[in-house]
Amino acid sequence: MRRKRPSFAGRHRQVFIHMDVLSKRYGKFQAVQDVTLTIGKGMFGLLGPNGAGKTTLLRVLSTTLPPSGGSVTIGNYRLGRDDQAIRSLLGYLPQEFGLPKQLTGYEYLDYAAVMKGFRHSQRRRTEVESVLEKVNMSARAKERTGTYSGGMKQRIGIAQALLGSPELIVVDEPTAGLDPEERMRFRSLLSELSANRTVLLSTHIVADIAATCCGLAVMKRGRLVYDGSLERLLETVRGRVWTGYVSESRFDGVRMESNVISARKAAYGYDIRVLSGTRPFEGATLAPAALEDAYLYVLRSEGMESE
Numbered sequence: 219m220r221r222k223r224p225s226f227a228g229r230h231r232q233v234f235i236h237m238d239v240l241s242k243r244y245g246k247f248q249a250v251q252d253v254t255l256t257i258g259k260g261m262f263g264l265l266g267p268n269g270a271g272k273t274t275l276l277r278v279l280s281t282t283l284p285p286s287g288g289s290v291t292i293g294n295y296r297l298g299r300d301d302q303a304i305r306s307l308l309g310y311l312p313q314e315f316g317l318p319k320q321l322t323g324y325e326y327l328d329y330a331a332v333m334k335g336f337r338h339s340q341r342r343r344t345e346v347e348s349v350l351e352k353v354n355m356s357a358r359a360k361e362r363t364g365t366y367s368g369g370m371k372q373r374i375g376i377a378q379a380l381l382g383s384p385e386l387i388v389v390d391e392p393t394a395g396l397d398p399e400e401r402m403r404f405r406s407l408l409s410e411l412s413a414n415r416t417v418l419l420s421t422h423i424v425a426d427i428a429a430t431c432c433g434l435a436v437m438k439r440g441r442l443v444y445d446g447s448l449e450r451l452l453e454t455v456r457g458r459v460w461t462g463y464v465s466e467s468r469f470d471g472v473r474m475e476s477n478v479i480s481a482r483k484a485a486y487g488y489d490i491r492v493l494s495g496t497r498p499f500e501g502a503t504l505a506p507a508a509l510e511d512a513y514l515y516v517l518r519s520e521g522m523e524s525e
């Protein structure tokens with residue numbers, strides 16, 4: 219007797235978003251191509267270089283762009299059929315998030331709450347105060363947003379996404395332009411918020427993912443080139459990362475023959491890092507693999523790596 223295949227929900231216990239051969243074209247240009255991806259609760263990272271299609275994918279998920287093909291379910295809702303319901307369970311911080319300089323953080327959030335349907339003034343006040351507290355901005359809420367740092371503006375951006383306690387928060391390249399300390403604080407805020415919801419974070423900064431995400435997908439030219447865990451991604455390059463010194467005269471030759479990830483100028487030559495299945499040059503030694511190495515490896519390899 220043939221065994222019944224486990225149901226989709228059985229195979230992925232906490233499925234929250236499921237995309238099935240999703241695609242998006244701008245005219246003839248295919249920005250997202252045949253993306254099949256399942257995302258559960260917690261933090262999920264969407265990593266890829268500029269132009270990979272991350273923003274396009276997030277805009278489709280957040281119902282601001284219609285897909286050209288494929289299907290998406292979010293919670294119990296189908297994109298295209300239940301867009302209104304999807305919007306009500308979603309908070310979105312777009313890549314280009316602008317705040318009106320003349321408004322205070324509180325005034326802006328009060329306005330955003332009205333737009334989200336909080337008509338009752340007392341309930342709106344409670345909601346705005348609650349999201350301000352979650353992003354640790356209560357003390358600065360009465361100041362104009364024009365006086366805020368980049369990190370504070372992003373916190374207000376997250377606060378508006380949190381209005382109404384959505385189950386899904388979509389954040390597009392939120393740390394670009396932040397200084398290292400603000401970036402770190404912002405990452406931990408996202409981590410905290412992912413404790414009881416799905417946070418989908420798009421970035422081209424590998425460190426953002428390394429610090430916060432459990433699951434991740436890597437996109438390249440509209441396609442998925444990796445979907446799985448951080449550990450599994452690291453596994454793809456374990457035993458393939460080599461470091462060593464090459465003289466200036468040998469450098470061009472090594473660069474032509476090997477997959478050089480980085481090169482740092484040293485006296486009379488270069489300290490280089492190379493991805494290779496075998497020792498790439500004399501004197502090269504194996505090095506511990508870093509996430510950045512694995513990211514470059516999947517970007518440079520053909521085909522899809524997945525769990």
Ligand SMILES: Nc1ncnc2c1ncn2[C@@H]1O[C@H](COP(=O)(O)OP(=O)(O)OP(=O)(O)O)[C@@H](O)[C@H]1O
Binds near residue numbers: 244269271273
């Ligand atoms: N409205 C549009 N019309 C035509 N092409 C577009 C449009 N928006 C994006 N593209 C193209 O689609 C591709 C994917 O862009 P997208 O912004 O989704 O990538 P991304 O991974 O988010 O990159 P970035 O981090 O630079 O924003 C790019 O080649 C981009 O030029």
